[in-house]
Amino acid sequence: MKILKVEHLKKSFGGLQATNDVSFEMQPGELAAIIGPNGAGKSTFFNLLTGYYKADSGRIFFKGQEITNWAPHEIVRLGISRAFQVSNIYPAMTTYENIRQAILTKQKRTLNLFSPAAGMAKKETRELLDISGLSSFADTIAGQLSQGDKKRLELAIALGCRPELLFLDEPTAGMSAEETTQTMELVKRLNRELGLTILFTEHDMSVVFGYAQQLTVLHLGAIIAQGDPGEVRQNATVQKVYLGEEA
Numbered sequence: 121m122k123i124l125k126v127e128h129l130k131k132s133f134g135g136l137q138a139t140n141d142v143s144f145e146m147q148p149g150e151l152a153a154i155i156g157p158n159g160a161g162k163s164t165f166f167n168l169l170t171g172y173y174k175a176d177s178g179r180i181f182f183k184g185q186e187i188t189n190w191a192p193h194e195i196v197r198l199g200i201s202r203a204f205q206v207s208n209i210y211p212a213m214t215t216y217e218n219i220r221q222a223i224l225t226k227q228k229r230t231l232n233l234f235s236p237a238a239g240m241a242k243k244e245t246r247e248l249l250d251i252s253g254l255s256s257f258a259d260t261i262a263g264q265l266s267q268g269d270k271k272r273l274e275l276a277i278a279l280g281c282r283p284e285l286l287f288l289d290e291p292t293a294g295m296s297a298e299e300t301t302q303t304m305e306l307v308k309r310l311n312r313e314l315g316l317t318i319l320f321t322e323h324d325m326s327v328v329f330g331y332a333q334q335l336t337v338l339h340l341g342a343i344i345a346q347g348d349p350g351e352v353r354q355n356a357t358v359q360k361v362y363l364g365e366e367a
C-alpha cells in the first residue's frame with residue numbers, strides 16, 4: 121500500500137493556481153524531494169498535505185485513509201508531521217521546552233511540571249536533542265539560536281510528533297555547507313534506520329541529487345517531471361525551465 125496518495129489536488133489564491141492538478145504517490149520508506157523554482161508551489165503542496173490549507177478539489181490519502189482537509193492536529197495524530205520553511209518554534213521558550221512541548225502535544229497532554237507526563241517526556245526530549253545535535257543548546261532560548269540551529273530544532277520538533285511520514289520544507293535553508301551535510305546525513309539516517317518516509321524541498325541541487333531517491337519537479341503549481349534523479353536530470357523540460365539556470 122502507498123503511504124501517501126494524492127489525486128488531482130488543486131488550490132488557487134485569487135487568480136493564481138498555486139497547486140494545479142497534482143497527483144502524487146509515495147512508497148513506504150522512500151526518501152524523495154520536490155524541487156522547482158521560487159513560487160512553484162512546493163510549500164503550498166506541503167500546507168495542503170498537512171491541513172494548513174484547504175484544497176479546492178482533489179483527494180489526499182494516508183495509508184489508504186482519506187485525510188483531505190482534515191485539521192492539522194488530526195493529521196499529526198495520525199503520523200504525519202512537517203518542518204516549516206519559516207521557523208515555527210516558540211522563540212521565548214528554551215530549545216528543550218520546544219521539543220518537550222511537541223512530544224507532549226502528540227501525547228495529548230499539556231505541559232504541567234507536576235504531571236507524570238512531563239517526566240515521561242524527559243528521556244525522549246534528551247534523545248531528540250542528542251539526535252539533532254542540539255544538546256549543548258538545551259537551555260538556550262530558542263529565539264536566540266542561529267538560523268541553522270533553528271532549522272535543526274524545527275526538525276526535532278517534527279520528530280517529537282513521532283511521524284511515519286515527514287515533510288521537510290527546505291531543512292537546510294541558511295545553513296553552512298558543513299551544517300547542511302550534517303542535517304542531510306541525519307535525514308538519511310532517519311530514513312534508513314528508523315524507516316521514516318520523507319519528502320523534502322531544497323534549492324541546492326547537489327543536496328537534492330545527493331540524497332533523494334525520487335524527484336518531482338513542480339513548475340507553476342503543476343508537476344512537469346518525475347522519476348529517479350538520473351531521469352529527471354536528463355528531462356528536456358526540466359533542463360529548460362529549471363536546471364538550465366544552473367547549467
Ligand SMILES: Nc1ncnc2c1ncn2[C@@H]1O[C@H](COP(=O)(O)OP(=O)(O)OP(=O)(O)O)[C@@H](O)[C@H]1O
Nearest residue numbers: 133136138156157158159160161162163164165205
Ligand atoms: N496564503 C497565500 N495567499 C496568497 N498566495 C499564496 C499563499 N501561499 C502561497 N501563495 C502563492 O502561491 C504560489 C506558490 O507559493 P509557494 O510558497 O507554495 O512556492 P514555493 O515553491 O514554496 O516557493 P519557494 O521556493 O520560494 O519557497 C506563489 O505565487 C505564492 O505567492
Ligand SMILES: [Mg+2]
Nearest residue numbers: 162163164205
Ligand atoms: Mg516554499
